[in-house]
Amino acid sequence: EVQxxxxxxxxxxxxxxxxxxxxxxGFTFSSYEMNWVRQAPGKGLEWVSYISSSGSTIYYxxxxxGRFTISRDNAKNSLYLQMNSLRAEDxxxxxxxxxxxDWWFDPWGQGTLVTVSS
Amino acid sequence: xxxxxxPPSVSVAPGQTARITCGGNNIGSKSVHWYQQKPGQAPVLVxxxxxxxxxxxxxxxxxxxxxxxxxxxxxxxxxxxxxxYYCQVWDSSSDHPGVFGTGTKVTVL
Numbered sequence: 001e002v003q004x005x006x007x008x009x010x011x012x013x014x015x016x017x018x019x020x021x022x023x024x025x026g027f028t029f030s031s032y033e034m035n036w037v038r039q040a041p042g043k044g045l046e047w048v049s050y051i052s053s054s055g056s057t058i059y060y061x062x063x064x065x066g067r068f069t070i071s072r073d074n075a076k077n078s079l080y081l082q083m084n085s086l087r088a089e090d091x092x093x094x095x096x097x098x099x100x101x102d103w104w105f106d107p108w109g110q111g112t113l114v115t116v117s118s
Numbered sequence: 119x120x121x122x123x124x125p126p127s128v129s130v131a132p133g134q135t136a137r138i139t140c141g142g143n144n145i146g147s148k149s150v151h152w153y154q155q156k157p158g159q160a161p162v163l164v165x166x167x168x169x170x171x172x173x174x175x176x177x178x179x180x181x182x183x184x185x186x187x188x189x190x191x192x193x194x195x196x197x198x199x200x201x202x203y204y205c206q207v208w209d210s211s212s213d214h215p216g217v218f219g220t221g222t223k224v225t226v227l
Contacts, residue, residue, distance in 0.1 A: 045221070047214075047217065050215070060214060100151075102208075105163065
């Protein structure tokens with residue numbers, strides 16, 4: 001079964017850091033480009049970051065550039081998002097999602113909630 | 119950056135047809151993908167590459183894309199289709215290429 005499972009979310013104070021993980025199984029993780037997508041409470045979907053299958057190409061949304069770092073470990077079938085200098089507006093459910101060959105997102109993980117609050 | 123605009127809400131009676139639009143500058147030149155998201159759940163891909171359906175998605179879901187508007191059509195709407203729907207493109211000319219539409223809440227009357 002193809003599966004993505006996020007972990008690492010939680011409550012963090014403004015200015016703090018958090019590292020999210022996404023564990024992949026049921027498919028050849030090293031062949032897939034990966035993304036992080038977030039959804040603030042009651043809001044729409046926002047693409048956050050992309051990493052190519054080898055890790056050589058990376059993109060970020062302007063809202064997180066310079067604060068978040070995406071990475072992957074193909075040997076561990078895992079994707080990561082290091083989040084620094086967190087702000088209240090980063091509060092959201094964070095999903096990892098694989099990219100299809102024409103840049104659709106499928107499958108998705110179940111999401112992990114990040115709350116930035118004092 | 120590229121912007122995708124959707125109507126906030128669409129209401130439809132059971133058995134009727136729902137049409138959800140996604141507007142963007144020359145969107146017809148891009149591949150458009152659609153997601154369904156029910157409360158408390160992760161999004162699910164329902165249409166990719168404008169009009170193709172992943173396995174397991176009913177034929178009632180179809181898509182089209184031309185000019186400045188892409189459309190997701192849900193035929194013979196069922197109560198279980200009530201959800202939020204998002205369009206998405208990849209703007210390869212940008213260094214922040216992932217773009218989602220604003221989302222549309224489909225209500226089944």
